[in-house]
Amino acid sequence: MKKSLKTKLCVLFCFVASLMLFPVIVEAQTNLIQNSDFELGDVAWDSRNKGEVTSEQSYGTGRYSGVLSPKALSGNFANGYIGQVVRIEPNTNYTVSAFAKTDTEGAEGYFTARWFDNDQQGEIVTDVNGGAVDQTVNSTEWRKYQFSFNSGNHTKVLIQLVKWSESEKTKKSNIFIDNVEMYKDNEQNSDKDEKPRDDTAYNLVWRDDFDQASLNLNDWGYELGSIRGHEQQHYVSNSENVFLRDGNLVLRATDRPAEKQYNNPRNEERRVIYNSGSVRTHGKKEFLYGKLEIRAKLPKGQGVFPAFWTLGSDFCLDGKIAGEQGRGWPTTGEIDVMELVGDSQEGSYANRTVYQTIHYGENSNHFGKYSGNGTAYSISNGNFSDDFHTFAIDWYEGKISWLVDGVVVRTVDYSDDELASKIFNKPQYAQLNLAMGGAWPGPAGTGLAGTEFMIDYISYSRNDVQKEQADRYYAVSPRLNGVKDVTITEGEVPDLLSGVSTNLSDYHVDYSIDDEQMFDDSGNGNTNVSLLVAGKANREKIATLPVGRYNIHYSAIPNDLNYASYVDRKTVVLTIEPKKPETESVPPTTEKKEEPQTKDSPNNDKRPETKHDKNNIDSTKSSSLKKGDDLVGSKHSGTNKVGSRSILPKTNALNNGQMPVIGVIFVVLIGLYSSKIKN
Structure with a gap:
């Protein structure tokens, strides 16, 4: 049956109307x-x-x-919460x-969450990295917290604001919460004023998962x-103090042998009783803007002091680089990404708190506006040593x-x-130490041998904005x-600046060697690293350096450094x-070499082997060798030495430029025969 025009228009109108309504339906948000x-x-x-609702404070227009x-x-402990149980779908992101x-x-x-299956409060919820979702609420201004x-x-979760502290300030305080929201991922309301973080925009630049056999010294130094x-530790590079295990970098404290212990040179009342580890990317990897992160399990104990931090790439390494080639602390700037100061009590504030600080100054005093004014972040219970956490x-x-x-x-x-x-808008390098x-x-404390700072990975990523800022x-x-690794021979004085340059005309290049x-x-006391050559002005000292491997720290520096x-700065290896060994020569023989006479060899003279016979062959070999080539028969190859009889070709009359008479006669006869054939 044919439909009337009026019916068709009606159907079309309904269809178009449904299309207009459809986006509204699919974009509807459910808090x-x-x-x-x-x-x-x-x-x-x-x-x-006493979790309550109050009219004293409100965020927004409420x-x-x-x-x-x-x-x-x-009792005498701040303890309370206000929360809401929410039904959730299994295997879903919220x-x-x-x-x-x-x-x-x-x-x-703390703004946090706990599982609430079977209507019973369970464990603290963890994020995708395995860390607790706890958010420390410590701002006196309204601030958005998110996890x-x-x-x-799981099928139920308790979202809650919690007070749990023995602090007098916390006990006497009011802590407020408002505008609580929870969405399944990809259902957040796009009309909100607050723009959610977009971590997916970060592009990985560099990462070390520590899953190789040993520390990658192309990226790290000690x-x-x-x-x-x-401090009461002596940093060493021993395999028991710095090593990789099960995909983790481990910095471990061990007892320093009694005969090697000494008083701290900056405080005679402190005895250096431990060995420990400290590694850094100085001169090998630098970072400017972006997200720099580690995942780590921190130690606990009286006075343990692990840190993840950065320093300016131009740092002079506490005197291991000549002072005119860079800067000292704090003019390089220091960013303390994470520091923990432990104590002996299980679950104490010290063992569950990390600090975030920056240091900087125009001279030896770090009196910058934000310098030294750090903040503390604590997990609600347990210790940072109980599990891995991320710090960035x-x-x-x-x-x-x-x-x-x-x-x-x-945020600063x-x-x-x-x-x-002027100080922080420049590259920094990363450091990890215990x-x-x-x-x-x-x-x-005593008895802390075996204390470990374990790092699962370190990663560096940037988004487009950060990359653009760094590019500028x-x-x-x-x-x-x-700049490249250099190999020389003991006693040489090379020109280490040959082929090395910088792109700016008002800059120059110099180097330091440690x-x-x-x-x-192996010695006792405060063994240390030394600055051996403080630049091109001291290059003659290179000739005195013994066989071995050294750091060359190259720096491109302005003619007027401030x-x-x-x-x-770039660090490479000097080998x-x-x-x-000089080529061994065989002395000329004075004895005549007896050789049998035959009828076929009337010209087989009894000639002595001369100096020319062997030494010229050896000198030809030596002159063709280039710096760094292994000599044939050197101790590197395990064969006989050059100049020994066993590897030289036997000398005969042809080698001496003398042709036997019978050979001459043979050639003449061939020539006459050929001439006869042509005629």
Whole structure:
């Protein structure tokens, strides 16, 4: 049956209308948190120990928020929560966020989640990296906190704000929460004012998973000896203190033998009783803007002092590089991505807290606007030694954010400080170390041999904005060209600047040589690394260096160096080989060599072998060798020495330029025969 035009138009109208409505339907967002802004009072919210709804504070245009007040106590301990149980789908990704604040400087609460299967509070939820989702609420201004997780085989989760502390400031504080949201991934409301972080935009630049047989010395070097402060460890490169195990870099403290122990040269009251490890990427890998991250398990114990930090690439390594070729601390700038100061008590504040700090200054004093003013981040329970956690900085030109387990715990916008901008808007290198004791942590405890700082990986990635910012720096900064490993012979004085240059006319190149790779801790006391050659002005000293391997630190430096200058630094290897053994010559023989006479050899003279016979052959061989070639028969090849009779070709009359008479007669006869045939 034919449909009328009116019917067709009606159907078409409905179809078009459905198309217009369809996007609205598929883009509709579902916040899984009920009464998320507390405007309905405590509806859908559960609490314990005085978790309340208050009208004293509210984020945005509302009137109410959730609060944990000073009444949230259990005995003499701050203890309480306000939360909501949410049904979830198995094996699904979720993102949770809220705005929170405290009214007391130094007070802390936690925005977190626990599994709630079978209507029972379970373990703390972990993120995709295996770290707890806990967010420390310590800001006195409203701030957004956010975490993500995968539900695995769970069906319920408790989203909550928690007070759990013995701190007097926390006990006396109010901690507020508002605008709580929870979405399945890819369902976040695009109309929100807050733009979610897009970690997928980061492109990996470099990563070390430590899954090789030994530390990659193309990327890493060692810090050795007693270096800083009042610390009680001696850094060594021993395989028991720095090694790879099961895909982890391990820095381990061990007892320093009693005969090698000594008093700290900067504090005679502190005895250096441990060996430990410290590694760095100086001169090999540098980082400018981007996300620099490690995943690590930290140690615990009285005075343990692990750190993940960066220093300016132009650092002079505490005197191992000539001072005029770079800068000292703190004008290079220091970013402490993670520091922990342990103590002997299980689950103590010290063992579950890490610090985030920067240091910088125009001279030896670090008096920058943001210098030394660090912050602390604590996990809610346990120790940082119980499991692996991630620690990172997300660095932009003028701004650094610190992250623990993927969550921002501190941000410094240093763009308003000219001094900080001149120092930190330049490349830095990474360092990992395990110190024992110090001015800050105090004396190290005894019996801590075997303490380990384990690093699963270190990675460096950048997004497009960070890459563009870094490219702008490198477009106008000095770059070293022609730098490569060098091999010389003992006693030589090479021109180490031959073929090495920089791209800027008002810069010059120089170098320093140290003996890190020759480090020997077999002696007693404070064995250390030394600056051996402080630049081209001291190049004659290269001739005095013994056979071995050394660091050459090349620097491209301005003719007028100051704290704001750009410097490029590259570290390569100088190998000094032993002198080649001189070619052995065979003395001329005075005896006549008896050889049998035959009728066919009337001209077989009894000639002595002359010096020309053998020595000329040997000298020809020697003159064709190039620097670095192995001599045939040297101790490297395991064969006989040059000049011994066993490897020289036998000398005969042809070798002496003398043709036997019978040969001449034969040639003449052939010639006559050929002439006869032609005629």
